[in-house]
Amino acid sequence: MTSKWSEVQILSRPPCLSKIIIEIEVLVDPIGIKSGEEILDIATAEELSIEGEKIYFDNSEESLTIIRHSCAHLLAQALKDLYPDAKFFVGPVIEDGFYYDFRVGESLTLDDLPKIEKRMKELSNKGSKIEKYVLSRDEGVEKFREDDLKIAVISKIESDELSIYKQGDFEDLCRGPHLPHTKMLSNFKLTKISGAYLGGKEGAEMLTRIYGVAFADKDALKEYITRIEEAKKRDHRKIGHDISLFKFDEDIGGGLPLWLPNGSRLRSKLENILYKAMRKRGYEPVRGPEILKSQAWKISGHYYNYKENMYFTQIDDEDKEQSSEYGIKPMNCVGHIKIYQDALRSYRDLPLKFFEFGVVHRHEKSGVLHGLLRVREFTQDDAHIFCTKEQVKDVILEVIDLITKIMATFGFSFEMELSTKPDNAIGEDAIWEEATKIIEKILKDSGHPFAVDEGGGAFYGPKIDFKITDAIGRKWQCGTIQIDLNLPERFDLEYVDENNNRARPIMIHRAAFGSFERFIAILIEHYAGEFPFFIAPTQIIIIPIAAPHQEYAKELKSMLMDLDIDVDILDRNESLNKRVRNAEKQKVPMIVVIGDAEVAEKRVAIRDRRKKEQYNLSIDEFKNLIKENMSEVGF
RNA sequence: GCCCAUAUGGCUCAGAGGUAGAGCACUUCCUUGGUAAGGAAGAGGUCACGGGUUCAAUUCCCGUUAUGGGCUCCA
Known part of the structure; x- marks a missing residue:
């Protein structure tokens, strides 16, 4: 082809001119x-x-x-x-x-x-x-x-x-x-x-x-x-440091987060909301130990399929070979399975839903550690649901519903992805095929669009992953639902069916946040550290203008603590302006300033981050506003 | 794990082959302030850790640890 270089040379001309000529000439010459x-x-x-x-x-x-x-x-x-x-x-x-x-x-x-x-x-x-x-x-x-x-x-x-x-x-x-x-x-x-x-x-x-x-x-x-x-401004490592949520320490080790008071407050709020949501859906809280005998990991298959990611420790006599080797849990399923086996289960008990905010350790290569997004110790909002084959569909639909509600609350949209059998899979092909088919049908019936990741499943079963999209359009993988027909087999799980015969339950692993660490990192970046009222580490900062107003500040704090609100009083010997500035820098949703007028009339002057304005309320109005803010949440 | 870079008071960062500096934070005092930094004084660092070179190293070299950017995208 013959090239016309006039239109390209104009790229070095003033922008407005180049733009016009590009629009006219380049349109004529396709590339x-x-x-x-x-x-x-x-x-x-x-x-x-x-x-x-x-x-x-x-x-x-x-x-x-x-x-x-x-x-x-x-x-x-x-x-x-x-x-x-x-x-x-x-x-x-x-x-x-x-x-x-x-x-x-x-x-x-x-x-x-x-x-x-x-x-x-x-x-x-x-x-x-x-x-x-x-x-x-x-x-x-x-x-x-x-x-x-x-x-x-x-x-x-x-x-x-x-x-x-x-x-x-x-x-x-x-x-x-x-x-x-x-x-x-x-x-x-x-x-x-x-x-x-x-x-x-x-x-x-x-x-x-x-x-x-x-x-x-x-x-x-x-x-x-x-x-x-x-x-970059939203980087959770920077914001996490700025508002004192968490830190890492060379002496403690890479990938092992230390949660500061502010970060822990945020975590507890997430835990509390989730705990309630789980209980409402019939989940039972359980808890397994951090370390389990290696023998248990051999039965589960982790010892052979997940060993590179696990930490082991020797207990008692080191000469006693295998009997003294323990593995630090990288997942919570084995503990939950043992809890399932605590009683002879009837079909009437199913689906049986166990949940745990389970602390797990997974070895990650040193080079991939990244803030809270990739760590070696983290807490999963984990649950295992034991059910019959007939119940799988409803169980999964309920989990999808829960995750949908959670993500909507935080303003995330999401897509689903079906992951199929990986290379290191355990169990028979027929079992895999069956489980994959079940999920596929559910996803099709649910009407949600979904993608397929061939070979991306866990080694014990196929899974559905949830990919959420944050405020600036980035995608993150969070929740997961995994069907498991293998572990029930390996641990010989049973229930008594309606004909008084022994039957094998199906196990479903699921997490909504995935891990608290990762999810909080995503939330930090999603909100740029400006958390909504219901999860903000400090929800309200009270600033008494001068010493005589401190007593009233304490009264307000006590009233708010009764409403389960985290409140700090900034009454240090600093100028009002400086205290307001410090409070703002903490990205607190609400700052309450009180002076002579407020004390006299039992009112509060509110500086509202979200509305970006100031207003003045009576104590009752204030209380109602807080209650309203808190009732908006719940999955 | 691999490649490259970085590592200085609690934090953010200057600095030089001759054993260190600023701002913020912290402590004390003054100031009692109506919505994003009031003022003064003070305390705080064996310059990440372990070796080596040198008369001398925190500064140069090697190793370790930690942190950061990557290690999927296929002419």
């Missing part, structure tokens, strides 16, 4: 063709005589795919300039940008990115056509024979033809699609640098990976950067 699911650049489309939907230079998904792919090449070109010995592996477009994996003699750091970015800009400003040509496989192997990384790439390609894209003196093996000219790349940013295993395989050579992002225009790039900054 690619979409044929079915495939995105082709113009060169390829012409070569194969494929026609389809035209892709123009804008921020559409298809256009960005092309832009970012070319930007990855621009990155490689700049790297080649700066580090002539660099060898390149793959540089794909990913969900949120692109990356390029490469090998280079020296180790690069974040500080090197600006330099590389600058070189990219220079190359883009200079501009060169991006041209494609095709080689036979043999020619390609010959061309890259000195380059083991490219040979590795070629070895994974099935086609007999290899395409090469050339811009200036830089060439790269690539299937495209690409822009017609490097001048079109001016709105990009290199974002991260890291190591990445060759081919993503642990143990393989570690290459250097640089991540970046690119857009069609400056505004979109700016918006992207703003969004990243917003997410």
Whole structure:
């Protein structure tokens, strides 16, 4: 095709002008063709005589795919300039940008990115056509024979033809699609640098990976950067520190959170609400020990299927081999199974629902620990439901209903995902098939849309996962429902059916929050630390203006504590302004200021975070307002 | 676990081969203030831990621990 470079050169002109001309001219010149699911650049489309939907230079998904792919090449070109010995592996477009994996003699750091970015800009400003040509496989192997990384790439390609894209003196093996000219790349940013295993395989050579992002225009790039900054501001590790929710300590160990008073207040509120919701649905509280004999984990299968994630300890005589080995629980199911076996169960008892805010330990590789989102010790809002086959449907529907109500309360929407048999599954295929079918039918009947994750199930059964979407559109996996036909078998669980015969119950593992740690991290980021009244660690801060008002402050506090409200009084010898500021910084939903007028008339002056206004109420009105706030919640 | 980076008073961070500094927080005093920082004084650190180089290391090198960015996206 013949390229018209006028419209691209104008990208360096004043934004308003470029925008207008882009709108007029670029619209005329497509950068690619979409044929079915495939995105082709113009060169390829012409070569194969494929026609389809035209892709123009804008921020559409298809256009960005092309832009970012070319930007990855621009990155490689700049790297080649700066580090002539660099060898390149793959540089794909990913969900949120692109990356390029490469090998280079020296180790690069974040500080090197600006330099590389600058070189990219220079190359883009200079501009060169991006041209494609095709080689036979043999020619390609010959061309890259000195380059083991490219040979590795070629070895994974099935086609007999290899395409090469050339811009200036830089060439790269690539299937495209690409822009017609490097001048079109001016709105990009290199974002991260890291190591990445060759081919993503642990143990393989570690290459250097640089991540970046690119857009069609400056505004979109700016918006992207703003969004990243917003997410950063909400980082639960930062907010958790700012408002003293939790901390980690080197002397205690990585991934082992310490819950400060504020964080513990928040946790208890979640626990209390959930406890009530469980009891209302007929769940019974139970509790198992933290460590169980290894023999129990052998029966359950954890000893063989989950050992890398478990911690073990030796008790009593260390010489006594197996009998003295105990495993710290990574799950609560075994304890609950033993509790089930405490009595001979009748079909009349089922479904039997046991729940526990169970503390579990799981070994995570040191490099993956991340604030509260990835820890080694956490508390699950765990439950195990023992039921008959006939009851499975209703039980699952009830759990879906509970999770729906919980997520709605916090303002999350969610999607469901069915995960099927993994490679390390235990139990017979027939059992798996049956369980998977049951879930599939329920999901279809429920009318909720759901996706399928093949091979993503737990080793003992298929599961439904809940993926929630937070206030700034990020997705998190939380709740889960897992059908388990294996553990009842392994522990020989029974109930007496209506014909006085022994029958095998089905076990359903489920969690709504998943873990308190993870869920609280998500809540912190979702609310940016500004928790709704019903879970805020400190719900009200009372500020008496001067000493004579302290007595009244105490009275108010006592009244509020009776309503189960967490209240702090800020009566330190500091200016009123400063105390208000400190209270605001704590992100407390409500600040009550009291002075002469309030004491005299038994009223309160409220500074309301949510309404962002101040108002004055009588004590009764205030009490009603609080009660109203609290009655809005409950699952 | 692997790659790269970081580690200085409670917190956020300066700093230099010759044994350390600011702001906030903390303590005491003054100030009794009507809605986001009133004022003054004081206390607090073997510069993460363990080795090594050096006349001398917190500063350079190695290891450990912890933290941060990644390690799924396939020319």
